[in-house]
Amino acid sequence: MEFYASRAWAQAAILERRDALVSGHAPLAYFLHSGGPAAHPVLRLNWVLTAVCCLVCLIIAAMLIVAIFRRRKHAEPRALESQDGLRFVYFGSAVSTLALLGIAVYMLVVLAEVADPPHEPALTVTVTAYDWWWKIDYGDGADHFTTANELHIPVGLPVLIQLKSADVIHAFWVPELSGKTQAIPGVENRQWIQADHPGIFRGQCTQYCGVQHAHMALEVHAQPRADFERWVVAQKTSLPTPATVQTVRGAKLFEERCAGCHMVRGSRAAGVQAPDLTHVQSRRLIAAGTLVNTPQNLMDWIENVQEIKPGALMPDMKFSPADAGDMSAYLATLR
Ligand code: HEC
Ligand SMILES: [Cu+2]
Numbered sequence: 663m664e665f666y667a668s669r670a671w672a673q674a675a676i677l678e679r680r681d682a683l684v685s686g687h688a689p690l691a692y693f694l695h696s697g698g699p700a701a702h703p704v705l706r707l708n709w710v711l712t713a714v715c716c717l718v719c720l721i722i723a724a725m726l727i728v729a730i731f732r733r734r735k736h737a738e739p740r741a742l743e744s745q746d747g748l749r750f751v752y753f754g755s756a757v758s759t760l761a762l763l764g765i766a767v768y769m770l771v772v773l774a775e776v777a778d779p780p781h782e783p784a785l786t787v788t789v790t791a792y793d794w795w796w797k798i799d800y801g802d803g804a805d806h807f808t809t810a811n812e813l814h815i816p817v818g819l820p821v822l823i824q825l826k827s828a829d830v831i832h833a834f835w836v837p838e839l840s841g842k843t844q845a846i847p848g849v850e851n852r853q854w855i856q857a858d859h860p861g862i863f864r865g866q867c868t869q870y871c872g873v874q875h876a877h878m879a880l881e882v883h884a885q886p887r888a889d890f891e892r893w894v895v896a897q898k899t900s901l902p903t904p905a906t907v908q909t910v911r912g913a914k915l916f917e918e919r920c921a922g923c924h925m926v927r928g929s930r931a932a933g934v935q936a937p938d939l940t941h942v943q944s945r946r947l948i949a950a951g952t953l954v955n956t957p958q959n960l961m962d963w964i965e966n967v968q969e970i971k972p973g974a975l976m977p978d979m980k981f982s983p984a985d986a987g988d989m990s991a992y993l994a995t996l997r
Contacts, residue, residue, distance in 0.1 A: 693837035697863060697884075698856040699820075700840040703775045707768065714765065776841065779820030779854045786822045787813065791832035791845040791867065793975060794874035795937055795950040800894070807897045808925070810937035812945045813882045816890040817860050825851040830872065836865035836882050844869060857884030864951070873973040879951025897941055900928035904995060912992025919979055926996060936976065943997035949974070961990050 696705040788799040798809050815821045825834055827845040834853060835842035843853040857863065867878035885893065904913045913929065920939075921931035927940040942948070945955050949971055953959045965986070967976045981989060 692864065695838050697838040697861070698840070698858050699780060700776050700853075700855055701838055703772045704841050707772045710768065711765065714761065718761070779822070779856065781820065783822035783854060784816060784819035786824065787815075788824045788826065789813065789834060789845070790826045790828050791834070791871070791878075792828045792935075793830065793872050794867070794878040794971070796834075796878070796880045797828075797937070800897070805898070807927070807940075808938040809897060809941065810945075811880045811947065811950050813865075813880060814890055814893050815855065815857060815882060815884050816887045817857050817884045819887075820854050820856045823853045823855060825853055831869050832867045832871045832878070833869035834865065834880075835868040836863050836880075838863045839865075839882060842868050855882065857882070860884050860886055860889075862946075866951075874971055877950055877952045877971050877974075879947075881947065881951065883946075893944075896944065901926070901940065901995060903928075904992060906991070908988050908991040909995055912988040912990070915981075915985055915989050916992055923976065939993075939996055941997060943994065957990060957994060960993055961986060964989070 694705070694708075696702045785800075790797040790799070796811050796813075798811075798813050800807055800809075823834070823843075825843055825845045826849075827847045829847065831847070832845040833842050834845055836855060839855040839857060840853055843851050845851065861884055863882040863884065865880045865882060867875055869875075871878065904910045916924075916926070917930050921929075921933055923933040923936035925932050925934060925938045925940065927938070931939075942960075943955070947953060948955045948960065949963060952971055953963060963970060964979050965981065966978060967974050968978050
């Protein structure tokens with residue numbers, strides 16, 4: 663968990679109570695930082711364009727001031743039609759054209775630079791956008807597992823993301839790691855990311871996709887290789903069957919009330935229209951970056967979804983205090 667502390671915002675985001683929603687912390691505050699080779703050239707382009715624009719503004723302002731004062735001294739009403747004035751127009755157009763051409767060429771160079779990873783991707787992950795969360799699939803066959811809203815990658819290696827959408831158009835953007843790419847129903851787009859150092863990188867849906875678009879964030883957790891491998895093994899591991907009276911009752915409640923939408927691998931809960939909850943306790947945040955994952959927030963979420971994230975495609979699930987205790991005990995085993 664040490665690397666969580668490595669980013670100032672991650673510390674700021676460790677809020678334990680619900681009234682401090684995580685998303686209150688400018689989710690993309692780090693768009694002026696770059697943390698990987700797919701983002702460095704884009705950030706450089708950003709600064710160069712800003713500098714050129716500022717320079718153009720300054721030059722035009724200076725020329726305007728000069729023109730105002732020159733005109734006052736010796737007014738020449740038809741100056742523009744004189745040879746002198748026309749030469750000035752030709753010169754101005756030529757300079758602007760060259761500047762714009764230069765920028766266009768530089769943009770194409772940057773596009774080419776970030777189009778493909780420097781070498782074969784070390785890992786391919788499928789990210790599917792849903793209203794209003796992200797499903798993440800790793801591996802195939804026996805190695806396949808699913809998680810949600812928290813993308814783990816090994817540090818220093820290129821990772822290919824196959825981007826899909828289950829409903830409307832969304833856009834995947836982790837500003838510190840890459841440019842943004844749309845997730846379009848029926849189309850598979852690709853985006854590669856790579857992190858130079860371990861840490862948590864916040865991403866966000868950046869294509870308006872409905873009422874809870876703003877609460878559709880995700881986190882990329884870049885980990886040292888060994889930590890990443892350990893995480894993969896833990897995610898693939900199936901859970902022990904509930905053993906205490908309370909967790910058995912909780913599991914039954916889960917099957918009755920949650921299994922239509924949610925999956926817990928190894929149990930009878932096999933819903934696919936909502937986040938896979940097999941290892942939900944391993945996630946730092948829930949509800950696509952909306953809440954810090956604490957036992958209290960988890961139950962609060964389940965009972966008051968529509969107050970926390972109005973319009974989310976999960977209904978409020980009210981429980982008697984005894985049932986809530988059983989459910990909470992069962993959810994605590996999903997680690
Ligand atoms: C009608 C379908 C549906 C039912 C029934 C349902 N959920 Fe959900 N649940 C969802 C959807 C959709 C989301 C994603 C919401 C979002 O983030 O916008 C979700 C999100 C969650 C999350 C957050 C997961 C994460 O990693 O972000 C938890 C925990 C959860 N549900 C628990 C439950 C429990 C426990 C029950 C049963 C008491 C339940 N849900 C019943 C559809 C459902
Ligand atoms: Cu969106």
